[in-house]
Amino acid sequence: MVEADPFQGGLSDHVALQFLASAPFSLVLTDPWKDDNPIVYANRAFHDTTGYPREDVIGRNCRFLQGPGTDPAAVARIHRALEREEEVTVDILNYRSDGTPFWNRLMLAPLRDSDGKVRFFSGVQKMLAPEDAPDHAHTTIDELHHRVKNHLSMVVSLMRMHNREAATNPREVLDKAARRIEGLAMLYEQLTYTDGENNQAVVLGDYLGRVADSVGRLAPRDQIKIKLRADRFTVPVERAVPMGLIVSEVVTNAMQHAFGEAPGTVTINIEEADDGGVRLSIDDDGRGFADGVDWPREGSVGGRLVLQLTASLAGSLSVNSGPQGTRIMLDAPPSVRQRN
Template sequence: MTDNEQRRNAAQTAGDRLVARHVREDPFAAAFKATRMPMIVTDPNQDDNPIIFCNAAFEKLTGYSAEEVVGRNCRFLQGPNTSREAVARIRASVEAGSDIAVDILNYKKDGSEFWNALFLSPVRDDDNRIVYFFASQLDFTNVKSREADLAAARHKAEEEVAKNTERLQSALGAKTLLVHEVDHRVKNNLLTMASIVKLQARITKNQDHRQILMSVLNRVEALSTVQRKLFTLDDVSRFDIADVAREMVSDLVGAIKRPDIRLTHELHPVYVPAVKATPLALIINELVGDAVRRGLSDGGGQIHVVVKRLNGHFLIRVEDTSIPVEVDIETAEIGRILLETSARQVGAKIERRTAGHRTTVDVTMLVESPQESEN
């Protein structure tokens, strides 16, 4: 008799002995044999801890008969893709005599793979000595397959998202370049127009005509300032009205060259959509221009400019203190029409207050979304 035959006979004898301990009516033996969960019993007291008993469910799962299984170590279920780490964990658990639950890739008799949810536990006698190891198996290949399908689908979706993101970024980059190019051309055209108006103002002998041309020049330069700001921004969809106001007011007051005009301001960042840039720039230009025409350009005075957010709105305030002078009716009317038209375009409300030599004009506009305003 060969060594393998001897080991198999020893394992079979141990298995028979185990079964013989339970009478036919024993519910444990009946449940072990009849359950649909694959189960085996091994004997660690024999060489190589062989299987000494398996139930019908184990035979059905693996394709091996009891005669082919008894006397062999469970490692015959392993194959080329079985995780060495999982095998090492099982071995360590057996050596330590402890429970273990592990997922391991096993192989059936026909060579096909299946994912085995293995639970291994020692059985001890009254002296706490390990007499058997009891192992149950659960085939969860379908679950694992669905997980793999989901992982593959997720990976494919992530690839598609990455591709679409790249295309969108490319398209956005192209759009941004196009917008910058358009802004650049508009800015150049405005500068050209400003140069023409400035040249005309220089050669014009009539003082009234010169003043009219200079008021047109101021408005063109206000629009040019907005376009220049938009052209230098990474986000061309919005702009900071406070930043525009700071530069425009400084340029307007500085152009008068009157040291007796005291300029102060309270400017807080308020971001608004770029489509509102033009009317808002004209509003600031007309408010400051009106203050200049009513006395600042003649007798000096103080001008204070405010841009800030206030209770869901944002406020543009221009306040001046000066000795009033007579204003050209036509010039004042043009300024009023431009101011009111620009305010209507952005849904703004205008409120004017006068007390002595102090005039305050408030322009308030609703902040439509959190992205349009930042404190």
């Protein structure tokens, strides 16, 4: 961990920093207000990727990852983005601590305080497979990374609205945050596509299936089964993100509250609607909502998140619950299949 909270902004910022730093992709923070913009934080994934221990990283400029094969043009793009305080995504040849080269997709972004002043730069790295090296990379990847980052910021801002909850139980808040970012991390890993695929879209059923599997692995019991039935079609990346978060929230709630100690099944259906839109339904065969429970509602983080995500899709949400189970259905219009 960082020796001190670099944001110096109270518990909510500290929780948000831990949340981002524990994400399952490599992350560093650098401080442009210190001489030579050194690294002030590197998460465990960064150490695993590069092979450098913490004591060899903190206080150094990131250029120690460069080597004889590093393209000066890529380095120049990074320097230009730092000087202009802009975001940039660069594929650059870096070197591990043992000298082994690897292609690194670096997403660099300024982190600003409430006054708009840059306090830190964040660097998210993804080690590329040989077939995804620059000769095969898509130029649109910058835009896709930018969209994923925007949705990540949305989740963090929702966390910060609940300072009281974080103050009383920060571990629980971090656990919820880790679950909410899981789907985003999966999408981040899918941002490189093979030739001939639509590099602005993902196969919705495949992506939501991975989200559901991830939620299932977090369950404390194995008697709850998750089934997926999906038509095969694509949606733009920026639409897949909110749908993935909705599935994560609804399935998690079902697994935690619908069955008690009894076994059960959660079934996810993804259909291409007759009008060209998308219908997403999530059914469980549990005991239904307790009397007086109104979900989703603004008073809970999860409920508020689902309502905001539904609105972002211009969709409608219906909830039907009874003793035989609960069905939650999202209907999204044909525009959800189109790029913004």
